[in-house]
Amino acid sequence: DADVTQTPRNRITKTGKRIMLECSQTKGHDRMYWYRQDPGLGLRLIYYSFDVKDINKGEISDGYSVSRQAQAKFSLSLESAIPNQTALYFCATSDIRDPYEQYFGPGTRLTVT
Amino acid sequence: AQSVTQLDSQVPVFEEAPVELRCNYSSSVSVYLFWYVQYPNQGLQLLLKYLSGSTLVESINGFEAEFNKSQTSFHLRKPSVHISDTAEYFCAVSVSGSARQLTFGSGTQLTVLP
Numbered sequence: 001d002a003d004v005t006q007t008p009r010n011r012i013t014k015t016g017k018r019i020m021l022e023c024s025q026t027k028g029h030d031r032m033y034w035y036r037q038d039p040g041l042g043l044r045l046i047y048y049s050f051d052v053k054d055i056n057k058g059e060i061s062d063g064y065s066v067s068r069q070a071q072a073k074f075s076l077s078l079e080s081a082i083p084n085q086t087a088l089y090f091c092a093t094s095d096i097r098d099p100y101e102q103y104f105g106p107g108t109r110l111t112v113t
Numbered sequence: 114a115q116s117v118t119q120l121d122s123q124v125p126v127f128e129e130a131p132v133e134l135r136c137n138y139s140s141s142v143s144v145y146l147f148w149y150v151q152y153p154n155q156g157l158q159l160l161l162k163y164l165s166g167s168t169l170v171e172s173i174n175g176f177e178a179e180f181n182k183s184q185t186s187f188h189l190r191k192p193s194v195h196i197s198d199t200a201e202y203f204c205a206v207s208v209s210g211s212a213r214q215l216t217f218g219s220g221t222q223l224t225v226l227p
Contacts, residue, residue, distance in 0.1 A: 004156070040122065042203060042217040090156055100145060100207060102215065104156025
């Protein structure tokens, strides 16, 4: 089984809808991250969490919110989806003892029409 | 703020030929440098990293990268590529005081041709 899982893997939604992307990990890591990947732009950090009570905004947090329900679960929400949020979304984790090696999930491809 | 530039968005190369993927960074403070690889339909995986010490670092599958402080570069090289090396490669940087966050470049798609 994969160490970092994301659900759903693909989602098509309409403008204005609320949507939640979920991430679960079995690696026992404290740190979790949400990124979006756009062609030609690489990965940009949306939010990150160093533990259940510690949530931080990343480079592009506007229009997104997160919830760290447990050490192993980190959800990303789009309160009112818009077309320019169409992207590939990745969840990642890292261990406090080696914070630079991040372990990525397989990604969620989100399309907002 | 730090930034990472990957000048080549696409690099096609024939199998068994050498390849170099270029990465330049800008930062006014000390940096840590990384290369991540993304195979088709997968998440990213760490390929190699430079934190300190020897400026030449190697991966287990034959890639190497050299930290050049004067040229602010961290180019990735492999002397002989295989079809299985086809992937997108991302250079990333972390600087002191950034809570050990990574800033990624825009990626280079390496396509190895038979």
